[in-house]
Amino acid sequence: MLNATLEINDLAYRWPGRDGFSLTVPHLTVAAGETVLLLGESGSGKSTLLSLICGTVLPDRGEISIAGKTISALNNGARDTFRADHIGVIFQQFNLLPFGSVIDNILLPLRFAPSRRQRVSDAIAEASRLCSALNLPEGVISAKARTLSVGQQQRVAVARALIGTPPLIIADEPTSALDSGVQNAFLDLLFTQTASHGSSLLMVSHDSRLSACFDRVIHIEDIAQVKRAMT
Numbered sequence: 382m383l384n385a386t387l388e389i390n391d392l393a394y395r396w397p398g399r400d401g402f403s404l405t406v407p408h409l410t411v412a413a414g415e416t417v418l419l420l421g422e423s424g425s426g427k428s429t430l431l432s433l434i435c436g437t438v439l440p441d442r443g444e445i446s447i448a449g450k451t452i453s454a455l456n457n458g459a460r461d462t463f464r465a466d467h468i469g470v471i472f473q474q475f476n477l478l479p480f481g482s483v484i485d486n487i488l489l490p491l492r493f494a495p496s497r498r499q500r501v502s503d504a505i506a507e508a509s510r511l512c513s514a515l516n517l518p519e520g521v522i523s524a525k526a527r528t529l530s531v532g533q534q535q536r537v538a539v540a541r542a543l544i545g546t547p548p549l550i551i552a553d554e555p556t557s558a559l560d561s562g563v564q565n566a567f568l569d570l571l572f573t574q575t576a577s578h579g580s581s582l583l584m585v586s587h588d589s590r591l592s593a594c595f596d597r598v599i600h601i602e603d604i605a606q607v608k609r610a611m612t
């Protein structure tokens with residue numbers, strides 16, 4: 382597919398262990414700039430698929446390409462650098478460094494991502510711009526991450542994912558800790574920011590009420606076959 386930020390073909394993975402959960406995905410693409418919501422019940426394999434896309438788990442079979450590069454063909458070091466350069470990740474629990482300042486947290490991915498760092502001429506100015514675009518209070522940049530509210534920490538996690546304009550933003554249930562009013566405001570900010578960066582967004586949730594906000598909604602059972610050894 383032309384202009385696919387993410388392309389998956391003939392993917393298969395089985396977790397080791399007695400109850401061996403396995404996942405196969407014949408084909409999936411996310412186009413450049415597209416926003417996609419991946420829905421599925423708890424335990425349906427959404428996070429497993431995200432780990433495969435991020436290259437933190439390697440497939441048993443098949444190919445995953447990001448911005449035209451097959452990630453499983455890279456060695457471990459090259460894959461870590463490629464991930465840092467090309468993927469911004471927003472985790473369910475944000476995974477901020479609690480004792481690090483907001484600026485330390487936002488700049489962290491640039492340390493491991495040479496081409497992403499090159500895309501930012503003044504990293505501190507860009508981190509400040511993202512903070513203000515995400516409606517974080519002025520002066521927050523020097524505060525320790527652990528002193529922020531949950532909603533503020535979430536915005537810092539978004540700024541960290543967006544800095545240096547990675548082509549793919551992956552978000553794993555980023556709204557789960559927010560009440561519904563704040564969820565919508567948070568999603569608006571996330572969409573505005575990904576659109577202004579031209580990034581694709583693949584967000585995982587079990588909450589179908591979010592569907593209307595996305596270009597495309599995928600149900601994991603429509604794109605993947607899932608099996609457990611015990612069933």
Ligand SMILES: Nc1ncnc2c1ncn2[C@@H]1O[C@H](COP(=O)(O)OP(=O)(O)OP(=O)(O)O)[C@@H](O)[C@H]1O
Binds near residue numbers: 400421427429430
């Ligand atoms: N680290 C692991 N080791 C072994 N098996 C695992 C591991 N992580 C996940 N699994 C298996 O994969 C299955 C699917 O888990 P996964 O976290 O991908 O689902 P999910 O759809 O993201 O669930 P949730 O919405 O609850 O986060 C689990 O039920 C478990 O059997």
